[in-house]
Amino acid sequence: MSLSTKSPKTSPIKIMQNRIYELLKQGKRIDGRAPHEVRPVSISTSVIEKADGSAMVSMGGTKILTGIKVETGTPYSDRPNEGVFTVNAELLPLASASFEPGPPDERAVELARIVDRCIRESRAIDLEKLVITEGEKVYMLYIDIYVLDYDGNYFDPAVLSAVAALATCKIPRYEMRNGKLERVEGESMKTPIRTIPVSVMIGVIQDRLLVDPSPMEERALDTSVILGYDSDSNIVSIQKNTPGLLSLNMMEQIIELGSKKAEELRSILVEAVGLGS
């Protein structure tokens, strides 16, 4: 049961808006967390046998399932020596009263694009290793993300689940034999991973920051920003994803906080998927 996600109209509840800020000034949050504390994360991989890679991630009450199907196809003509991946996301209506059935709306498309950017711009997948015959046949990874339960901040767990599914994905091997593409039975390879991107959602209320907002907090925020980081703490994507002002003076603090939290989330991910770095 949640008050905020069920309300058809999402204008903030005044007493909560004031209260969330008052608590932040005392270093507290309505659910008892510290301002810079993420909710508990749990990651299980290879949960869908029919997918080539899959991961179920929960972050507090938010639950995300990602599955990857690998197909073969023609590369883009401007990138003949690279494999292809696409990211899709759906906000399933069973996840929240505020999600509606139907084709992905702008929120779902934004989620997919943020996850895509984190993976693409960090160059997490070595796409050149996903080529079967240059310019002709490459592996194509379809990364499909489903939000199953929405209790705030679906961005960070979505990136975690996509990367966990990628890291544990078994790509079925294909070979060209006499000009014909054939499946090499029983053989598969790991996704060539170069870095482990994670994202961190940071909310801003006046002069205070918080991470991993709850739905009630999301409604009270002045604005929020999602930052993607690679394993070397480079920033690989940014999305200011709500209206409102983001003070230039706060950016330094935001980047530092994000980088610290990214490391924390990455270590949880690395442990769950058994990736030594």
Next chain:
Amino acid sequence: MMTESKEIKLIDEEGRRVDGRRPDELRPIRIEAGVLEKSDGSAYIEVGRTKIFAAVFGPREVHPKHLELPDRAVLNCRYHMASFSVDERKPLGMTRREIELSKVLREALETVVFLEEFPRTMIDVFVEVIQADGGTRTAGITAASLALADAGIPMSDLIAATAVGKVAGTLVLDINDIEDKYGEADMPVAMTPRRNSIVLLQLNGRMTSEELKKALEMASQGIKKIYQLQIEALKKRYSVVSLEE
């Protein structure tokens, strides 16, 4: 299709099926109620490798308003499969099959829900197949009725369901994906056990009338077992509530 069915041995010399079951044996089933936090009621079911979530929202105001009924609630149902739930990636969006199954599921659920208690409202049931290995509509309705009960929606009974198939001339209970693909018939059946009545019945394929009678009897036996598992899951859900210390 006929040539393929000869290649795959659906029933071996000892009368066992592709996955080692006897003809009248169900796959291992796991049922849990109350698995998703943000819906009003939810359930999860695994039947062999078939895995499904169901969630219920409402009764809530009807949108758009002209769909509301003056004397009862509107029941909505969406059966949907994840793209990676099947062997060949399913394109995004609803297929004709999903639209049809949403309809038959809704009509089955309507038979047990006391819709007249909530006029001018809407109850939404969402069935999300995350892995399909045969029997998704029957597992889906089993989970959906449990999610409705978990939501506290008044209803006359739970609905339990399974499918009976015909493979290599033999009637088999709870058919899996391979049996469905290469077999001769697939008959999903859902029942309200309290009234010993059918609420969903379909048939794909051919059976003699004798076989049909026997298949219904087999389905009804399987349904009784699934019904018990559902009841246990619901009681367990609430015993946690009342006894946890």
Next chain:
Amino acid sequence: MYYFNEKEIVVPGQLLADDPKKSGPGTYVLGGKVYAAQAGLPKLRDGVVVVIPLKGPYKPEAGDWIVGVVTDVKPSSIEVDLGGYLTAVLKYPERQGPPQGLTVGDVIYARVKSSNIRGIFLESEEMKKLTNGIIISMTPARIPRLIGRKGSMIALLKKETGCNFWVGRNGLIVVSGKSSEGEFAAISAIRVVEKEAHSQGLTDRVAALLKSAKGRNHDDREQGDKAN
């Protein structure tokens, strides 16, 4: 003849009694017998069998106190969200303006005047605008347990936490206290009531929890001082 034990949960379709005259709320009659229509605890109350649901939607009745959020202010009526699914209406004389200067996003505590086919209407006389506190929600079916017999549970919570409580039958609750520690203790006690609504000795456990929370907050503060 009855077929249930008051301590055991029943499920929809379960046989409870064989006299159709004994069918009360949460049950139905089929073929002259009484069955459960909801998951919950069966009870014999005033000579009929009832099932007390453990979860379920809020059905407004005249006289209920509710907590709601103002979602729209119109020339002579105000729309109030009762927790996402239901909208109630508070009427006011247009020339006087919205009572207590209500605007969108305000939280109110009010009584249901009537609930019928025309909609849910609230009393404006006793309506109170709540200006401070934390709003939380729980399943409406367990609100009676939070209030307790003759208000005993809520009285205990008030006494132990020093907070004020506005409890809506619709499942929304506002907790307001002098310190956030007190409010947090109150909210965690409410969560215990929600989770263990129908277990034995609940009141004692909530009292014990609040006493230990007081001690713990005290410790936190000391540790915090040291850290500074």
